[in-house]
Amino acid sequence: MYVADITIPTKQKFDEKDKSGNDITFGVKSYYDKISNFGYDSNTNIASFEMPFDWNEQNISHVPVVHEEFHFPKKFGDFFVPSYMGTVNGIVLFKSAIIIDDYSDENERIVHFILSQDDLKFLKQAQKKIGIDKPENIKFTLEASGKVVFPMIALTKNEEIQVDLSWDPVIVEPGKDTRFIFTFRNAKTGELLRNTTYDFIIIQNEKQLYKKSDNAQIGGDYADYTFSEGQSGHTRILFENLRGTDMSTEFRLTVIPEFGPIVFVIFIIALSSVIIIRKNLSIFRI
Numbered sequence: 001m002y003v004a005d006i007t008i009p010t011k012q013k014f015d016e017k018d019k020s021g022n023d024i025t026f027g028v029k030s031y032y033d034k035i036s037n038f039g040y041d042s043n044t045n046i047a048s049f050e051m052p053f054d055w056n057e058q059n060i061s062h063v064p065v066v067h068e069e070f071h072f073p074k075k076f077g078d079f080f081v082p083s084y085m086g087t088v089n090g091i092v093l094f095k096s097a098i099i100i101d102d103y104s105d106e107n108e109r110i111v112h113f114i115l116s117q118d119d120l121k122f123l124k125q126a127q128k129k130i131g132i133d134k135p136e137n138i139k140f141t142l143e144a145s146g147k148v149v150f151p152m153i154a155l156t157k158n159e160e161i162q163v164d165l166s167w168d169p170v171i172v173e174p175g176k177d178t179r180f181i182f183t184f185r186n187a188k189t190g191e192l193l194r195n196t197t198y199d200f201i202i203i204q205n206e207k208q209l210y211k212k213s214d215n216a217q218i219g220g221d222y223a224d225y226t227f228s229e230g231q232s233g234h235t236r237i238l239f240e241n242l243r244g245t246d247m248s249t250e251f252r253l254t255v256i257p258e259f260g261p262i263v264f265v266i267f268i269i270a271l272s273s274v275i276i277i278r279k280n281l282s283i284f285r286i
Contacts (some may be wrong), residue, residue: 009030010030012030012034013027014026014027016042017040018078024076026072027070027108028049030051031066032066032067035049037050044143045079046144047072047079047142049140050138051068051137052138053066053137055136057121060120063120064116064117065115066114066138067113067114069113070112071108071109072108073107074109078144079109079144082145082147084098085142085143086142087143088138088139089135090130090139091127096114097113098113098114098142099111099153111142150166151183152164154249154250156187156249159188160187160188161185161196162185162186163183163185163239163249165181165251166180167180167181172235173255173256174257175229178227179222179224180222180224182222192218194216195216195217196243197244198242199238200213200237201236201238202236203236209227210225233254236251237250
């Protein structure tokens with residue numbers, strides 16, 4: 001039986017072409033095993049790669065998590081989208097198994113595939129149902145999507161608090177009232193955290209536009225803000241001083257000018273929440 005050492009990652013780079021024939025360098029950092037058969041289809045906007053994996057139940061019982069990082073340049077607009085759909089051997093993954101990270105690298109977006117032991121057990125059974133009895137590997141696919149999927153999720157660096165954030169309307173424009181709705185959860189169990197004090201801060205161009213300090217007594221709260229005509233572009237939403245500590249996290253969105261393009265980009269990022277995978281890490285599935 002083979003159990004990979006997930007503490008020693010391997011990173012591989014792959015050169016592909018976009019729709020215009022320009023070179024794009026992708027990267028995959030694997031915390032489980034070396035990957036192969038990387039490919040990117042510019043017509044469908046789907047990337048894929050494979051990795052050896054023993055789906056034997058005894059092996060799965062010794063694998064706390066499978067963690068793969070998919071890297072690509074932030075300037076690659078075709079793939080720099082609000083959300084992604086991921087699959088393993090044709091089975092669609094839960095949303096919580098794919099996490100976008102725009103903080104760890106200034107020039108690259110990182111999309112994390114995180115499969116907990118429960119995910120692996122579910123995938124094994126799901127493959128049986130579609131006639132795949134003895135899979136010999138894991139084939140990952142990542143498909144770009146323009147759909148905004150709420151809630152957006154971010155963790156604090158110590159992985160104690162999970163913040164879920166949504167807003168209404170989905171397209172944020174100057175002059176229109178926007179309500180930001182958020183909840184605070186125990187990142188390990190998913191349970192709501194009552195009586196969570198917080199600072200909710202909106203920042204553009206490194207200037208604070210709005211701040212609300214309050215206590216989410218029942219685990220959730222909201223904040224209302226209307227951006228002015230001059231307040232468009234990249235916007236940071238910060239949650240700081242969570243529960244009176246230095247724990248914090250951050251999201252990003254783009255405020256669209258009134259007559260700007262319909263296509264917009266929403267970033268999810270956790271300030272000081274670089275994902276650290278340990279052998280005893282438990283991932284909560286939303």
